Amino acid sequence: MSNDPILSRLGFARKAGKLTLGFSKSKEACQNGKAKLIVVASDVSYKSEKEIRFFAGTSVPVVNLNATMDELSAALGMRAGIVAVTDQGFATSIAEQI
Numbered sequence: 420m421s422n423d424p425i426l427s428r429l430g431f432a433r434k435a436g437k438l439t440l441g442f443s444k445s446k447e448a449c450q451n452g453k454a455k456l457i458v459v460a461s462d463v464s465y466k467s468e469k470e471i472r473f474f475a476g477t478s479v480p481v482v483n484l485n486a487t488m489d490e491l492s493a494a495l496g497m498r499a500g501i502v503a504v505t506d507q508g509f510a511t512s513i514a515e516q517i
Contacts, residue, residue: 425516426486426494428509429458429502433495437506440495442467445503449474454503456510457481460488463500471501479503480510482517 428498432438439448448454449471457475459468460482475481484491488500495502504510 420483421513423486423494425484425513427489429491429511430494430496430517432504432506432509432513433497435506435509437504437509438495439503439505440497442471442501445471445501446474448503448505449476449479453505454479456504456514458502458510458513459483460486460491460500460506462487467501471511481485482514484517485514 429438439445445454445457457471457479459471459481472481492498504513
């Protein structure tokens with residue numbers, strides 16, 4: 420587990436089953452109303468970030484993480500640059516740290 424508190428919280432959320440990983444799954448979570456927060460790694464392409472912001476609209480906050488996809492993937496155990504947090508408690512906790 421990472422020493423970074425944000426990456427640690429994201430790791431806990433993944434273990435609890437409260438994350439969706441990747442652009443497509445995060446997009447679905449936004450469309451289904453399940454996403455509470457979208458987290459974007461620092462090295463995600465401009466196009467992908469722009470598209471996920473479009474799908475998030477004004478109802479789902481999108482935050483940029485000060486970590487690369489590799490760092491995020493190491494914390495989560497799977498490769499992803501965009502993740503959706505589907506639990507309000509985890510979303511609030513992560514957003515406060517950012």
